[in-house]
Amino acid sequence: MTKRISIFPFLxxxxxxxxxxxxxxxEDKPQGIEINPGDDIQSIEGANPEGSTFILKAGIHRYFxxxxxxxxxxxxxPVKATWFEVEEAxxxxxxxxxxxxxxxxA
Numbered sequence: 493m494t495k496r497i498s499i500f501p502f503l504x505x506x507x508x509x510x511x512x513x514x515x516x517x518x519e520d521k522p523q524g525i526e527i528n529p530g531d532d533i534q535s536i537e538g539a540n541p542e543g544s545t546f547i548l549k550a551g552i553h554r555y556f557x558x559x560x561x562x563x564x565x566x567x568x569x570p571v572k573a574t575w576f577e578v579e580e581a582x583x584x585x586x587x588x589x590x591x592x593x594x595x596x597x598a
Contacts, residue, residue, distance in 0.1 A: 523545065524546055524547040525544055525545065525546050525547065526546075526549055527546055527548050527549060527553075528549045529552055529553050529598075533546075548596070548598035549598060550598055551598060552596075553595070553597075553598055554594070554595055555593070555594045555595075555596065556592070556593050557591065557592045557593075557594065558589060558590070558591045558592075559589060559590050559591075559592075560586060560588075561586070561587040561589065562582060562586060563585050563587055564585050567581040567582065568581070569581055
């Protein structure tokens with residue numbers, strides 16, 4: 493008998509320190525919330541209203557993507573579940589996980 497395994501993707505966004513100097517300030521500066529390399533984007537996003545515009549400042553930004561393999565097909569959570577609720581629901585169902593890091597130069 494085979495057992496079905498669900499793959500549950502979750503995105504962690506962590507920004508790294510800048511390896512490059514920021515570009516000179518431009519007079520036609522776009523309106524939005526600036527995110528510098530090394531800033532915690534999740535805290536910045538959570539502290540601002542939905543629909544806010546974010547601007548990545550010059551430098552190297554790192555993004556971490558984490559996939560979880562679970563032994564259940566669904567966690568039966570609401571669409572706007574918090575990370576704490578997701579962790580609680582995954583407790584006891586985790587088979588494996590993997591992390592992929594991507595970089596973007598802004």
